[in-house]
Amino acid sequence: MEKITFRNSDMLWDISALVLYPPNFNPSQKYPLIVSVHPFGSCKEQTSGAVYGKALAEAGYVVIAHDASFQGESGGFPRYVEEPAQRVEDVSRVIDYAVTLPYVDADRIGGIGICGGGAYIINAALTEKRLKAVVGITPVNLGRLFREGFSQFQPITALESMAAQRTLEARGEELQVNELLPPGPEAAVKLGLTERDVSEATDYYKTPRGQQPGGATKMLFSHAQKILSWDAFAFAETLMTQPVMAVIGNKVGAFGAYRDGMEIYGRSVVSKDRQLVELNDWSHYDLYDKSEPVALAIARVTPFFEAHLA
Incomplete structure (x- = not known):
């Protein structure tokens, strides 16, 4: 594994990424590439790099797990x-960088993402046809989630609040950065935040289980307006031509990965190969790092990529 930064010619800031190499890596050979996209509020050192990136590198792929712009160690x-x-x-932009590497086969590029990252990689594939196959692990359509649960089903009220806050900040007031989770599992219980996804997210992000310096579960409130008008799966019926897989656990939580995985599977009617993998008795955050459900997911993901990136 190697930590890198890169800046393409049209970029104004650096992207920080981990490059994970397959066993017995030989830079004079050509390898298929996987772009691994982290969840909302996460970073490259968590599930996208340390779990799914690592497993796919061990399976023979070069994997690039990057920090999103404005987050982690990216600019x-x-x-x-x-x-x-x-x-x-x-x-x-990760693909733009990757295709300059002599050991990356530009005709064999796939993508994987977890949670919000799963919806992002699927959305990217709608127009980014250098992606030949994509996988969403417990994918969450963040736009749908913000319009519903995160705004308490009052998206216009949320947008008006964001607008007012942005005006204050433009006039010199302090930025409003919202912490999205309680500080730890005990605090979550005291606050009554015991819903499955909230509780398990706190256990992952706020304990040594998954906590990382770059995984700041924070959001600049005033700059979140455009999330509410976004739909990860818009035009999937027409544009989702590549093979696509959604992996979901059937222990359902409030963030809605189960329904979103079902939705993209149902809407990908022109995909060359659409697959829905439903894992019994596992939840959204189980699929982040728990050994048994991750192994079940990888057992389906690896042959999927082998079939389409061979």
Whole structure:
């Protein structure tokens, strides 16, 4: 594994990434590439790199797991911006960098993402046809989630609040950076935040299980407006031509990965190979790092990529 930074000719800031190499890597050979996209509020050192990136590198792929712009160790200011269009553009910029590497086969590029990253890599594939196959691990359509649960089903009220806050900040007031999770599992219980996804997210992000310095579960509130008008799966019926797989656990939580995985499978009617993998008795955050469900997922993901990136 190697940590890198890169900046393509049209970029204004650096992207930080981990490059994970297959066993017995030989830079004079050509390898298929996987772009691995981290969840909302995550970073490259967590599940996208340390779990799925590592497993796919061991299976023979070069994997690039990057930090999103404005997040982790990547550049961009202000910090903690979650902007779907930028997240999708980051995927193309990683590919732009990767195709300059002599050991990457530009005709064999796939993508994988977890949670919000799963929806981002699927959305990227709608227009980024250098991606030959994509996998969403417990994919969450962040636009749908913000319009529903995160705004308490009041998206217009949320947008008006964001607008007012952005005006204050433009006039010199302090930026409003929202922490998205309680500080730890005990605090979550005291606050009554016991819903499955919230509780398990806290256990992953706020304990040594998954906690990383770059995985700041924060969001700049005033710059989140465009999330609410975004749909990860818009035009999938027409544009999702590549093979696509959604892996979901059937222990359902409030963030909606189960329904979103079902939705993209149902809408990908022109895909060359659409697959839905439903794992019994596992939840959204189980699929981040728990050995048994991850092994079940990888057992389906690896032959899928082998079939389409061979």
